[in-house]
C-alpha cells in the first residue's frame with residue numbers, strides 16, 4: 728500500500744501526462760496546418776512520449792495494488808499565436824510538469840517511500856532533458872527561424888526525429 732497522498736498525486740499525474748500528450752498533439756496540428764511537417768513530427772513524437780509517461784504512472788499504481796481513477800482530460804488551452812509562442816508554451820509546460828514531479832517526490836520523501844522516489848528518479852532526469860530540448864528549440868528558432876532557408880533546415884532536422892520507447896520498463 729502506498730501513502731494516500733502519494734497515491735493520489737501519482738493518479739493525478741496520469742491525467743497530467745495525458746493532457747501533455749493532448750497539448751503536443753495540438754502543437755503538432757498547428758504546425759501541420761502551416762506546412763511545417765518537421766515541427767509537426769517533432770511534437771507528434773513528443774505526444775507519444777507523454778502517453779508513455781502516463782502509462783508508466785498507470786502501471787506503477789497497478790503494480791502496487793493501488794486503485795487507478797481516470798478523469799476527464801482538459802482541452803488544450805495554450806494560445807498558439809505564432810511559431811515561437813508554441814515553442815515557448817512547450818517550455819513553460821515542461822517547467823510546470825517538472826514542478827509536479829517534484830511535488831510527488833517531496834510527498835514520497837515525507838513518508839520515506841523510497842520505492843516511489845526510485846521510480847520518480849527516471850522522471851526527474853527525463854524532465855531535465857525535456858526542458859533542455861524545449862530550450863534548445865527556442866534558441867535554434869531565434870537564431871535561424873526568421874530566415875526561410877534557416878527555417879527549412881530546422882524543419883528538416885526536426886523531421887528526422889524518431890520515436891523510441893522509454894528506457895524505463897515496469
Ligand code: FEO
Pocket residue numbers: 744747776777780821824857
Ligand atoms: Fe511527461 Fe514532457 O513530461
